[in-house]
Amino acid sequence: MNDDSVEGAVSNNYAGMRRALEGQPKGTIERCAQRLLDIRKTLAPLRTQKKDSSLLLATWNIRDFDSNKFGFGPRLPETFYYIAEMIACFDLVAIQEVNRDLSALEKVMKILGREWDYIATDTTAGSGGNSERMAFIYNTEKVWFRKIAGEVVLPEGHLVVSSKKVKAPKGQPDVEPKTVEMEQQFARSPFLVAFQSGWFRFSLCTVHIYYGADSGEQLKRRIGEIKQLVEFLADRQDQASSQELDLSGAVENYILLGDFNVVSPEHETMKALKSHGFVVPAEIDGKKVRKLGDHFYDQIAVRVKDKRFKVITGGLIDLYADVFRSTDEDRGLYAGFLPKSDPEADPKFKAKTPEALYEKWRTWQMSDHAPLWLEIDTDFTESYLQAIAAGGQLGPKPA
Numbered sequence: 001m002n003d004d005s006v007e008g009a010v011s012n013n014y015a016g017m018r019r020a021l022e023g024q025p026k027g028t029i030e031r032c033a034q035r036l037l038d039i040r041k042t043l044a045p046l047r048t049q050k051k052d053s054s055l056l057l058a059t060w061n062i063r064d065f066d067s068n069k070f071g072f073g074p075r076l077p078e079t080f081y082y083i084a085e086m087i088a089c090f091d092l093v094a095i096q097e098v099n100r101d102l103s104a105l106e107k108v109m110k111i112l113g114r115e116w117d118y119i120a121t122d123t124t125a126g127s128g129g130n131s132e133r134m135a136f137i138y139n140t141e142k143v144w145f146r147k148i149a150g151e152v153v154l155p156e157g158h159l160v161v162s163s164k165k166v167k168a169p170k171g172q173p174d175v176e177p178k179t180v181e182m183e184q185q186f187a188r189s190p191f192l193v194a195f196q197s198g199w200f201r202f203s204l205c206t207v208h209i210y211y212g213a214d215s216g217e218q219l220k221r222r223i224g225e226i227k228q229l230v231e232f233l234a235d236r237q238d239q240a241s242s243q244e245l246d247l248s249g250a251v252e253n254y255i256l257l258g259d260f261n262v263v264s265p266e267h268e269t270m271k272a273l274k275s276h277g278f279v280v281p282a283e284i285d286g287k288k289v290r291k292l293g294d295h296f297y298d299q300i301a302v303r304v305k306d307k308r309f310k311v312i313t314g315g316l317i318d319l320y321a322d323v324f325r326s327t328d329e330d331r332g333l334y335a336g337f338l339p340k341s342d343p344e345a346d347p348k349f350k351a352k353t354p355e356a357l358y359e360k361w362r363t364w365q366m367s368d369h370a371p372l373w374l375e376i377d378t379d380f381t382e383s384y385l386q387a388i389a390a391g392g393q394l395g396p397k398p399a
Contacts, residue, residue, distance in 0.1 A: 012088050013110065024077060036085055040085065042321050046317075050089070052379070054312055055197040055198070055375070056091045056374075057300070057376060058093045059094040059257040059259075060086075060095055060370075061095075062366075063097055064364060067101065070364065071339060071343035073339060075364070080104070086317060092136065092137070092195065093138070098120060100131045116138070120134070121191045124188045134258070136206065143197045144197070145193065149191075152191075158231070159185065160224040188208045190258075193205075194252075202254065204255050205233060205256045211261045230275055231275075233303065237252060253309065255304070256302070258298070270296070278302065279303070282311075283311050289314060308383055313374075313375045316371070317373070318370065319366045319371075324362040324366060331358045338361050342360065
C-alpha cells in the first residue's frame with residue numbers, strides 16, 4: 001500500500017503518514033518510520049501473543065489527551081503514530097484522560113484502521129472531572145460489544161463520604177472556619193461496558209479515581225471511591241437476577257481496571273481495591289512487572305465466577321525504550337518543541353534543568369503512565385465438548 005492510498009483493513013494504517021507529517025522539520029518522516037520499526041521490534045514478543053484463543057487486555061492513562069491546557073505544547077503529529085503502534089499490540093484497551101475534544105482519539109483510530117472501534121463516556125461535570133472522558137478501544141475482529149454500557153452512579157446510602165473545610169462568610173472574620181461532612185459521587189464516573197471475546201463474557205469497568213493528596217481528607221476520599229466502587233460491583237454480581245444470567249446460569253464476570261492512584265502494594269488504596277472478593281492477578285500483582293521507580297497507580301482487578309477463567313501472562317510496556325528517549329540525541333531533536341521554561345505553577349514541581357524539562361515535556365507527548373496488560377484465555381472449547389460428551393450441563397457458547 002503506498003502512502004497516499006485509501007485506508008485498508010490492516011491493524012496499522014500508515015497510508016497517510018507522509019501527508020500527516022508535512023510541514024514538520026526535515027527528517028521527521030524518516031525518523032518516525034524508523035522509530036515505528038524500533039517499537040515493532042521491541043514489542044514483537046507481545047505481538048506474537050495475539051491469537052484467537054486469548055484476549056490481550058490493557059489499561060493506559062494517556063496524559064491529557066489532548067488539550068494542551070498545561071502549556072507543554074500539543075502532541076506532535078508523529079506521536080499519534082507511536083501511541084497507535086502500542087495500542088495495536090492489544091485487542092481491547094481502556095483509556096483514561098481523553099479530552100472533551102475527541103480529535104486526538106480520532107487521529108489514533110484512523111491510524112489503527114477500520115477494524116477498530118471505540119466507546120467513550122461524556123465528560124464528568126465539576127472541577128474534579130477535569131473535562132475528561134474515558135474510553136474503550138477494541139478490535140472488532142476479536143471483541144464484541146454486547147450492547148450494554150453505562151456510567152456507575154452510586155445509590156443513596158452508599159455515596160463517597162469526605163470532609164471539607166468551609167471558610168467563614170465574607171464580612172464575618174470572627175467566625176471560625178468549620179469542617180463539614182459531604183456525601184458525593186465519583187469525581188469521574190466509572191464506565192462499565194459489557195464485552196465478549198471468544199467464549200469469555202465479561203463486564204469491564206474503567207476508572208480514574210480521585211487523586212487529591214497523599215494524606216488527610218483527600219486521601220480518605222480516594223480510598224472511599226475505591227471502596228464504594230468495588231462494593232457496588234460485588235453486590236451487583238452477588239445479587240444478579242435471573243434475567244442477567246447466561247444460558248448456563250452463570251453470573252456476569254467483572255474486570256475493574258484503570259488509574260486507581262494506588263500508592264503502593266501495601267497501602268490502604270490497594271487494600272481497598274482487593275476487598276469484596278476482587279483479586280489482582282498474580283502475573284501483575286505487587287512489584288511483579290514494575291521496575292524501581294515505577295508507580296502503582298494503574299491496576300487490573302478481577303471478580304470472575306467462571307471457573308474456566310485463566311490469566312496466561314501480563315506485563316507493563318516501557319514507553320520510552322524507543323521514542324523520546326533519555327539521550328542527548330533525542331533531547332537535541334526535540335529541543336525546539338519544548339516551552340522556554342516550565343509552565344508549572346508550583347515551584348516544588350518545576351523542572352530546574354533542561355534535562356528535567358525534557359523528561360517532563362515528553363510525558364505530555366506519550367504519558368506519565370505506561371500500559372499495563374493481561375493475556376486472558378478465552379477458548380473454552382474443550383470444556384464445552386467434554387460437558388456434552390459426559391452428558392452434563394453445557395457452558396455458554398461463543399459469540
